[in-house]
Each structure stands twice: as structure tokens, then as C-alpha cells.
Amino acid sequence: MIEVKNVTKTYGKKHSTFKALDDVSFSIPEGASVAIVGKSGSGKSTLMHAMSGLDRPESGEVIIDGTNILKLKSKAVDRFRSEKIGFIFQAFFVQANETCYDNVALPLEIARVSGTARKAQIVDALNIVELGDKVRQKARNLSGGQKQRLAIARAIVNKPSIIFADEPTGNLDSTTGEKVEDLLFGLNKQNGSTLIIVTHDADLASKCDMQIYVKDGKIDRIEGEQAAPVEEPEEVVVEKGPQDSREDSRHLKGVSRIGGDKESEEEE
Amino acid sequence: MKTTDIIRRAARSLANAKARTILTSLAIGVGAFTITVSLAAGQGAREYANNLINSNVNPxxxxxxxxxxxxxxxxxxxxxxxxxxxxxxxxxxxxxxxxxxxxxxxxxxxxxxxxxxxxxxxxxxxxxxxxxxxxxxxxxxxxxxxxxxxxxxxxxxxxxxxxxxxxxxxxxxxxxxxxxxxxxxxxxxxxxxxxxxxxxxxxxxxxxxxxxxxxxxxxxxxxxxxxxxxxxxxxxxxxxxxxxxxxxxxxxxxxxxxxxxxxxxxxxxxxxxxxxxxxxxxxxxxxxxxxxxxxxxxxxxxxxxxxAQDLQGVVFTVVNTLQGIVLGFGVIALIASVFGIINTQYISVLERTREIGLMKALGMRGKSVSRLFQFEAAWIGFLGGIIGAGIAIVVGLLANPWITEMLGLSKGTSLLIFQPIPIAIMIIALIIIAMLAGWFPARKAAKLDPIEALRTE
Structure with a gap:
């Protein structure tokens, strides 16, 4: 469960201030796939940074699993990111000089996972993204699609509860892009981790459970399972029940087509 | 992040920039070479004087x-x-x-x-x-x-x-x-x-x-x-x-x-x-x-x-003075190489902005990032020490018989005596110096804002 409450982020000083986020509020149920949609400069990246603890808006709350991460000390925020968050970027940001293994090892090293547990997790993650045969290959020898799949392996190796994907298919052609999308949604359904995709691609956004449209630093509209931001915390607790059952149904379906999944949720 | 992991990552990123690493290390190596030779020559001269005094003078x-x-x-x-x-x-x-x-x-x-x-x-x-x-x-x-x-x-x-x-x-x-x-x-x-x-x-x-x-x-x-x-x-x-x-x-x-x-x-x-x-x-x-x-x-x-000890002291004072002069040149070479390390590491931080940003985004502490770069500098210092001391030992061992002959010393006398402990201490000192030199670039890396670093334009 991610709750964003009245988040405001201002850039610049004194006279030339610019509100990247202006009193933004919404909530995302656990395990959902969410698209944050908006044009370049709309504030969607700032929103992602605020939700992932990379940036600190000056006012508002970002409550993840009951903790307001904006109130945490920087050390705790770093720990939160290393344990609960996975990142996927448009430009992959894989280390070309490093092997696939060492690329995927980075989040585990940061989270101080012991060496023995590490190896199995890395191999697992690489197998999931179908790069199991390229463990010792240098990342520079991979194709674009493979690089992004490597980045996905790196994002999921630590079994994070939330994965942020910033334009994950922006640098890929449509065929490889689709494969990456399938992988992301499949993982979202299988592992029950929340997937938050930042994109301006309406096609990709439509495949998500929920779409948050951002315009000029404000929420333009929210489509999908939850049309209105949660006002009362009590309501959230009430909603837990149906959410759990929905997760179960998702599990049964496995990596089913997104459209069907969406319909079933709308029925609830 | 565990120190061993940081050291390994530091070593890997140096290995990925071999030419730069070796060139920077060579700069330190020059200083290490001079210091090793001066240590060896001082030791050799002292032992030679000691032999002379001991075999000639009743203690x-x-x-x-x-x-x-x-x-x-x-x-x-x-x-x-x-x-x-x-x-x-x-x-x-x-x-x-x-x-x-x-x-x-x-x-x-x-x-x-x-x-x-x-x-x-x-x-x-x-x-x-x-x-x-x-x-x-x-x-x-x-x-x-x-x-x-x-x-x-x-x-x-x-x-x-x-x-x-x-x-x-x-x-x-x-x-x-x-x-x-x-x-x-x-x-x-x-x-x-x-x-x-x-x-x-x-x-x-x-x-x-x-x-x-x-x-x-x-x-x-x-x-x-x-x-x-x-x-x-x-x-x-x-x-x-x-x-x-x-x-x-x-x-x-x-x-x-x-x-x-x-x-x-x-x-x-x-x-x-x-x-x-x-x-x-x-x-x-x-x-x-x-x-x-x-x-x-x-x-x-x-x-x-x-x-007899006083006599030894007189001889040693002369030896130590000469050794100190050579040592001084080594230290000057080291000071020059310190700026080499600072420069190289600064460029390295600029080149690897994305990598640093990613590591920080993934939750790596600024302290760990700083240590990553300091350990890279430490590796450079270590390599420089090994290269310098290694060349000095090889050259010294080859030159020893020649020096003995030139100075008309008796056979078997070595004027360059390499001792493991002073060389080890020197290498450790070089590592520390290199880490100090790496401090400024490392701090720059630690302070990098991951959002800025990961901005794709």
C-alpha cells in the first residue's frame, strides 16, 4: 500500500520558483501495476523520485507500508531503497564493463546479503529474465533488450515490494519492448510486487491496472481500479480484504493477458 | 555495503581502466623505487660499516x-x-x-x-x-x-x-x-x-x-x-x-x-x-x-x-644523512604522484557519474561510495608500491655484484640490502597516502545527487 498525501515539491529559489508537484494525493493498492502518465516536464519523474525516496518534497507524506518515508533519516531512506525498491531506467544503466553476474550482485552487496545466499539469488534472477546462459558475459556484449532484461534482473534480485520503471521500453524497438513489458507484468502478477511505470506511452499505460495522469504538477485524472484518493485510513483497512482475494485470483491466472485481468478487477 | 565487496568492486573498476591505472601507479612507482633503493642502500652501508667495526673493533x-x-x-x-x-x-x-x-x-x-x-x-x-x-x-x-x-x-x-x-x-x-x-x-x-x-x-x-x-x-x-x-x-x-x-x-x-x-x-x-x-x-x-x-x-x-658503539654512531650518522637526502627525492616524487592520483580520480568520478548515481539510487550510502573511490586510490598506491619496490629489487640484485666490484669491496658484500619489513611499511604508507589523495574525489562522488546523475538528456 502506497499513500501519497498532499505532496508538494518546488524547484528554484525565491522569485523564480517552479512547482514540480502541487498538492498531489493518491493511493496505490499493494501488488497493483500503475502507470504514471504525463508529458515531459509534467512532474511524473519528480513524483517517482518522491515516491521512491530519492527526492524529498518539502511538504506532504509518502506512506509505504505504514511508514512515512519523507520523515526517515537519510540512512534509513537508503536502507528502505536497498530493501524494498527496484529501479528500471530508460537508459538501462547497466555497467558495461562488468559481467551480468556483477551487475546483478550490486543491490545484494548494497543490502549486505551474505555471499552464499547471493549466488543463488543472482542465478535465479538471471534465469527469470532468460539470461541464465550469460552469467559471466560482460554487459557490453548484450543487445538493448538483453540489457534491459539484465536491468530487470538487477531490480528483482532483492525481491523488492515495489519496482519503479522509468520509461522501460523507451530505448527499445517495439518487439523487444513488448517482451520487456510482458516480463514486467508477469513478474508483477507472479511475485505480487507493486509495479509503477513512468511513461508517456499511452499504449503501455493502458496495460496497467491503474493510470495516474499528471499534468503541470497536478493529478489530472486517475483511471483504473481506484478513481479517488483515499481520504480516511479506515477505508484502507476495509479494502484489504478484497485486495487479498484479488491477488489470489491473479495468482491463478498467472501471466494472463492484461486486458482480461483488468476486466476482472473492474468487476470487483 | 561490506568492505570486502567495496574493495573487490574498486579492484574491478581499476582493472577495467588498465592503462590509466598503470600510468597513475607508475607515478607512485617512481617514488617507491627511489625510497626502496635508499632504504636498501642505507641498510647495506650500515651493515657494511657494522661488519667493519665488529670485525675490527672489540665492542x-x-x-x-x-x-x-x-x-x-x-x-x-x-x-x-x-x-x-x-x-x-x-x-x-x-x-x-x-x-x-x-x-x-x-x-x-x-x-x-x-x-x-x-x-x-x-x-x-x-x-x-x-x-x-x-x-x-x-x-x-x-x-x-x-x-x-x-x-x-x-x-x-x-x-x-x-x-x-x-x-x-x-x-x-x-x-x-x-x-x-x-x-x-x-x-x-x-x-x-x-x-x-x-x-x-x-x-x-x-x-x-x-x-x-x-x-x-x-x-x-x-x-x-x-x-x-x-x-x-x-x-x-x-x-x-x-x-x-x-x-x-x-x-x-x-x-x-x-x-x-x-x-x-x-x-x-x-x-x-x-x-x-x-x-x-x-x-x-x-x-x-x-x-x-x-x-x-x-x-x-x-x-x-x-x-665502539660511539664509533658506529659516527659512521651511521654519515650514512643516515646520505640516505635521508635520497629519501627526500623519493618523497618529492611521491608528492608529485599524489596530485596525479587526485587528478585521475577526479576524472574517474566525472566519467562514472551515472554509475555513482545508480549505486546511490539503489540505496548505497554516500560513505560507501566515498570508500569505493578511496579504495580505488588505495589500490593505485598498492600497485605503485609493488611496481616501484619490485623494479628496485630486481635492479638492485642485478647491480649488487657490479657495485661490489666497482668499489673494490670483498666478494659477497652487498651494498644494497632489501629488507621485507621496511618495504612492507613503505607500501602500507603509500596506500595510506593514496587514500588521503583520493579523499577529495571520493567526497565529490559521495555528495553526488542521484537524481542529477541519472538524468538522461
Whole structure:
């Protein structure tokens, strides 16, 4: 469960201030796939940074699993990111000089996972993204699609509860892009981790459970399972029940087509 | 992030930029090379000096003088001073001499043995065997505590003097003696008779002495009183000493036994203020007594001693000074290389902005990022130290035989001695210096804003 409450982020000083986020509020149920949609400069990246603890808006709350991460000390925020968050970027940001293994090892090293547990997790993650045969290959020898799949392996190796994907298919052609999308949604359904995709691609956004449209630093509209931001915390607790059952149904379906999944949720 | 993981990542990213790493390391390597060589040369010189002193000087031996300036190390004074009949002036330097009372006092001490004043026997000329050719040469006292190499004949073991009628002739005399047809070869010299003729300083008799002489022997008695007296001393050659690399002093004088030296010097100085005055004395401190304590107690009696250790100290001071100069050049080279590291690491931070941003986004602490770059610098320092020390050792080991030959040292002597511990300490110091140099770039990396770093434009 991610709750964003009245988040405001201002850039610049004194006279030339610019509100990247202006009193933004919404909530995302656990395990959902969410698209944050908006044009370049709309504030969607700032929103992602605020939700992932990379940036600190000056006012508002970002409550993840009951903790307001904006109130945490920087050390705790770093720990939160290393344990609960996975990142996927448009430009992959894989280390070309490093092997696939060492690329995927980075989040585990940061989270101080012991060496023995590490190896199995890395191999697992690489197998999931179908790069199991390229463990010792240098990342520079991979194709674009493979690089992004490597980045996905790196994002999921630590079994994070939330994965942020910033334009994950922006640098890929449509065929490889689709494969990456399938992988992301499949993982979202299988592992029950929340997937938050930042994109301006309406096609990709439509495949998500929920779409948050951002315009000029404000929420333009929210489509999908939850049309209105949660006002009362009590309501959230009430909603837990149906959410759990929905997760179960998702599990049964496995990596089913997104459209069907969406319909079933709308029925609830 | 665990330190071992950081060190491994640091090593990997250096391995990915091999050319840059090696070039930066080489800069440190130059400093490391110089320092290693200076350490090795200093050690070699000290060990060489130590060998010389140990094999030549009894560690219990003392050299005692009455003038502190000789052993005090403060430089000999040449300024004006109150006249003292116990002083002598040689080469413009006035030195207070020891008197017979001083020597007797030393001999009476129960912590000293073999007290022997330094005699200054001088003879007018000497002849060898049946030859009538007269030769002039310096005569000195045989020093039992110094072993010199022997070309012909033999010398007694260290600590024992030669007999009163024996002499040791330096090898350098042999050629002159052959040229003058005294001998045909050096071995012929052993057992040869040597006759030295000493002349007593002209006495200035008092009027009473002249009157007394005139009264007893008339004019001839007075003439003989004013005539310089001569006396001959006979010896036979026991050995011909050879010059050796291990010998501390290669004496160029005829060495005679202490008793003979005293007889000659007392004869020649009879009736002069120099009679029974000595430049200094040598003595052996009894076993089990620390020479330093004897030295301290002697100082209370205004006698000043130099121990074997002091002598070592004098030699070591010279070696250490020279070593310090070379070491200084090494340090300057290091300082230059420190800026090389700072520069390289700064560029590295700029180049790897994305990587740093990603690591920070994934939750890596700024401290860990900073350490990553510091460990990279540490690796550079380590590599530089290994490269520099390695080259120095290889070059040193190859050059050692050549240096030994050039300086005419005895075989097996190494003037460059590489010791593992100082080299290890140097490498550790280099690692620390490199890490300090890496501090500024590392701090820049740690402060990087991940959002800025990951912005894709």
C-alpha cells in the first residue's frame, strides 16, 4: 500500500520558483501495476523520485507500508531503497564493463546479503529474465533488450515490494519492448510486487491496472481500479480484504493477458 | 555495503581502466623505487660499516682522551685558549693531552684492562737486514684489537700483542724495498732484522748542569751534553700486513709492540714537555661491564671516552644523512604522484557519474561510495608500491655484484640490502597516502545527487 498525501515539491529559489508537484494525493493498492502518465516536464519523474525516496518534497507524506518515508533519516531512506525498491531506467544503466553476474550482485552487496545466499539469488534472477546462459558475459556484449532484461534482473534480485520503471521500453524497438513489458507484468502478477511505470506511452499505460495522469504538477485524472484518493485510513483497512482475494485470483491466472485481468478487477 | 565487496568492486573498476591505472601507479612507482633503493642502500652501508667495526673493533674497547672536543663530536676547537703545559698543537689544533697520572689512574681502575697510552714513537731512519740503505717511515703501536690481513708471516690472534722485538711491515713497503735491492720478494721480509735509530731531542741544559759537566769531564763533557743522543732499537719482522676490505684502518706505518713504542717515545721526548704526555689511551672494558657506564664514570674525572658503539654512531650518522637526502627525492616524487592520483580520480568520478548515481539510487550510502573511490586510490598506491619496490629489487640484485666490484669491496658484500619489513611499511604508507589523495574525489562522488546523475538528456 502506497499513500501519497498532499505532496508538494518546488524547484528554484525565491522569485523564480517552479512547482514540480502541487498538492498531489493518491493511493496505490499493494501488488497493483500503475502507470504514471504525463508529458515531459509534467512532474511524473519528480513524483517517482518522491515516491521512491530519492527526492524529498518539502511538504506532504509518502506512506509505504505504514511508514512515512519523507520523515526517515537519510540512512534509513537508503536502507528502505536497498530493501524494498527496484529501479528500471530508460537508459538501462547497466555497467558495461562488468559481467551480468556483477551487475546483478550490486543491490545484494548494497543490502549486505551474505555471499552464499547471493549466488543463488543472482542465478535465479538471471534465469527469470532468460539470461541464465550469460552469467559471466560482460554487459557490453548484450543487445538493448538483453540489457534491459539484465536491468530487470538487477531490480528483482532483492525481491523488492515495489519496482519503479522509468520509461522501460523507451530505448527499445517495439518487439523487444513488448517482451520487456510482458516480463514486467508477469513478474508483477507472479511475485505480487507493486509495479509503477513512468511513461508517456499511452499504449503501455493502458496495460496497467491503474493510470495516474499528471499534468503541470497536478493529478489530472486517475483511471483504473481506484478513481479517488483515499481520504480516511479506515477505508484502507476495509479494502484489504478484497485486495487479498484479488491477488489470489491473479495468482491463478498467472501471466494472463492484461486486458482480461483488468476486466476482472473492474468487476470487483 | 561490506568492505570486502567495496574493495573487490574498486579492484574491478581499476582493472577495467588498465592503462590509466598503470600510468597513475607508475607515478607512485617512481617514488617507491627511489625510497626502496635508499632504504636498501642505507641498510647495506650500515651493515657494511657494522661488519667493519665488529670485525675490527672489540665492542668492549674504549678510546680515552683528556680533551672532550676529540670525542665530543662538537668539532675541534681552534679558538684562543689559556696556555696549558699539558696541551699540544698539531696542524693548528690544540689538544689537551693525557698525563702519566691519567694513565695510571685508568690502569688502577678495576673495570678496565689493557690500558695502553697512544705512544708516538718516531725514529730518524731504519735499516733492513744487512743492507746499509736507510729508510724513513712512520712507526706506530701495534693495535691488538684490530685485525689486519696478512700477506706473509702471521700475527697473533685478536687481543694479543706482538712481542717487544717484533715488527709488522705494511705490504705497501715491499715494492720500495725490492726496488732498493733489500729483498727480492715479499716473503723474504719475514724474519728480517730491522734496526731503528731514534734521536733524542736536543736538551737545553741549565748553567748548573754545564758547570757540573765541565767540572767532571772538561770541554768534551760539555760538548757531549749538548750533542743530540741517538739510540738504536733492533727488531725482526714478524709479518707483512695486507690491505683488506674488512680492515677498518689500513695502516701505512711500521707497527711495533707497545713496550718498544714506549721505549722509543720516552727516549725521544726525554727532557721535553712532551715526556710521558699522550694524545689518548686505549683500554678494554672487562666483560660483563657496559662500556657506557665506564664512559660516564670517566667523564667525572674529566676523561672522555669513545666506545665502539660511539664509533658506529659516527659512521651511521654519515650514512643516515646520505640516505635521508635520497629519501627526500623519493618523497618529492611521491608528492608529485599524489596530485596525479587526485587528478585521475577526479576524472574517474566525472566519467562514472551515472554509475555513482545508480549505486546511490539503489540505496548505497554516500560513505560507501566515498570508500569505493578511496579504495580505488588505495589500490593505485598498492600497485605503485609493488611496481616501484619490485623494479628496485630486481635492479638492485642485478647491480649488487657490479657495485661490489666497482668499489673494490670483498666478494659477497652487498651494498644494497632489501629488507621485507621496511618495504612492507613503505607500501602500507603509500596506500595510506593514496587514500588521503583520493579523499577529495571520493567526497565529490559521495555528495553526488542521484537524481542529477541519472538524468538522461
Amino acid at each position: 668492549q674497547s674504549l678510546f680515552v682522551v683528556a680533551d672532550e672536543s676529540i670525542v665530543g663530536g662538537g668539532g675541534l676547537q681552534s679558538s684562543i685558549r689559556v696556555y696549558d703545559p699539558d696541551t699540544t698543537t698539531t696542524q693548528g689544533i690544540t689538544v689537551k693531552q693525557m698525563t702519566q697520572e691519567d694513565i695510571d689512574m685508568l690502569a688502577d681502575r678495576d673495570d678496565l684492562t689493557n690500558v695502553m697510552p697512544i705512544y708516538q714513537p718516531s725514529v730518524q731512519f731504519m735499516t733492513f737486514g744487512d743492507s746499509t740503505t736507510r729508510f724513513v717511515a712512520d712507526v706506530s703501536t701495534y693495535n691488538a684489537s684490530i685485525i689486519s690481513g696478512v700477506a706473509y708471516g702471521n700475527v697473533p690472534p685478536q687481543g694479543e700483542a706482538i712481542a717487544a722485538d717484533e715488527v709488522v711491515i705494511p705490504e705497501s713497503y715491499v715494492q720500495t724495498l725490492i726496488d732498493n735491492k733489500v729483498i727480492k720478494n715479499g716473503s723474504e721480509l719475514v724474519g728480517k732484522k730491522v734496526v731503528m735509530t731514534a734521536v733524542q731531542a736536543t736538551a737545553s741544559p741549565t748553567p748548573e748542569q754545564i758547570q757540573a759537566a765541565f767540572a767532571t769531564g772538561g770541554e768534551t763533557a760539555v760538548q757531549s751534553l749538548l750533542q743530540p743522543k741517538t739510540q738504536t732499537f733492533s727488531f725482526k719482522v714478524r709479518a707483512v700486513s695486507a690491505k683488506s676490505a674488512e680492515a677498518l684502518t689500513s695502516t701505512m706505518s711500521v707497527q711495533i709492540a707497545p713496550d718498544a713504542a714506549r721505549a722509543i717515545s720516552e727516549f725521544t721526548t726525554q727532557g721535553t714537555p712532551q715526556y710521558q704526555k699522550y694524545f689518548g689511551a686505549t683500554a678494554i672494558v672487562k666483560d660483563g661491564i657496559d662500556p657506557v657506564t665506564v664512559k660516564e664514570s670517566l667523564a667525572k674525572d674529566n676523561l672522555y671516552a669513545q666506545t
